[in-house]
Amino acid sequence: MSACTNSEFENLSKENGVEQIGSLINVSFDFTGDYVDITETPLTSRAFAENAKTFYAIQIDEITYVKVMKGEEKVVKHYAYGIFSDIKNARVSLPEGEYIFSALIIEEREDTIFSRDGHYTRPFCMGGLFDSDYLEKPIVSEEFIKTDEFGLDLIDSDFTQETINSGIKMARLDRYYGTTEVELDDEEQISIDMDRYAFAITYNVTPPIDGTIKIKAPDFGRTFYEVEKDDNQVSQQYIYNAPLKEKDETYDLNIVILWERGSDELEEYKVEKTIKIERNKNYIFNIDMNSRDSEQTFDLNVNATLTDESITID
Incomplete structure (x- = not known):
């Protein structure tokens, strides 16, 4: 140089x-x-x-x-x-x-x-x-x-x-x-x-009555987001650097939603989803724990929705 x-x-x-x-x-x-x-x-x-x-x-x-x-x-x-x-x-x-x-x-x-x-x-x-x-x-x-x-x-x-x-x-x-x-x-x-060359994930999470909800991406070894018990209902958008190099490229992102229970005697549960990442798109996760208690299995109301609008910074 x-x-x-x-x-x-x-x-x-x-x-x-x-x-x-x-x-x-x-x-x-x-x-x-x-x-x-x-x-x-x-x-x-x-x-x-x-x-x-x-x-x-x-x-x-x-x-x-x-x-x-x-x-x-x-x-x-x-x-x-x-x-x-x-x-x-x-x-x-x-x-x-x-x-x-x-x-x-x-x-x-x-x-x-x-x-x-x-x-x-x-x-x-x-x-x-x-x-x-x-x-x-x-x-x-x-x-x-x-x-x-x-x-x-x-x-x-x-x-x-x-x-x-x-x-x-x-x-x-x-x-x-x-x-x-x-x-x-x-x-x-x-x-x-x-x-x-960025994408967003918006998390709409009603916290559990025990333990912690974590959203992880095993491909990248990181926890994207977590909500502990007794938190207020959380809605938050995060913007990420899309792992893309071409304008029309896509990426299959594996997401793990993990419910870590509040006691060692209670079983952990998880749901896995794969979303196809495109640049400049927003993906919405709705996780509702209101009807759950410590004895129920992990059957969440989870959906990932791809919106067609450009990402906006809330």
């Missing part, structure tokens, strides 16, 4: 004062699609909501053509990248030509994106966890950095503080991904259609 200094900025510049050399085209960015359709209401009941951050990562790849025996061959190589906390900072001047612009938007909610001394690996950088060369990893620089060697890992973006510590690859994160190919010949605002 290499970072630009002013002397290296011949074909790449920030809007605010780097001298431009040659014929350059000013470019800014606008995001459309799922990203602009989301209505966000701060989750004041959770501490993380007050400090939630949004990160924008943009990769610029240059398209050139080389002559081959049968004509021309398209060649794509990295040109520049940037990670921003404010999309207004994403301004760049580029030579005329063809480019691929790819973008990733991460909205931190319950999980925190992992960094060390301000340097990031995933979700912004290939290469897994930090090693002795972690200072080579990218930072939120608020500017574009020109390099033909280093590229951001924009689609495989599933690692956060929680997931690194636990080995779990599915985090409570919103992420949006989009890409577009453009031939630049005049000043332009690049519009990128951003698809949301």
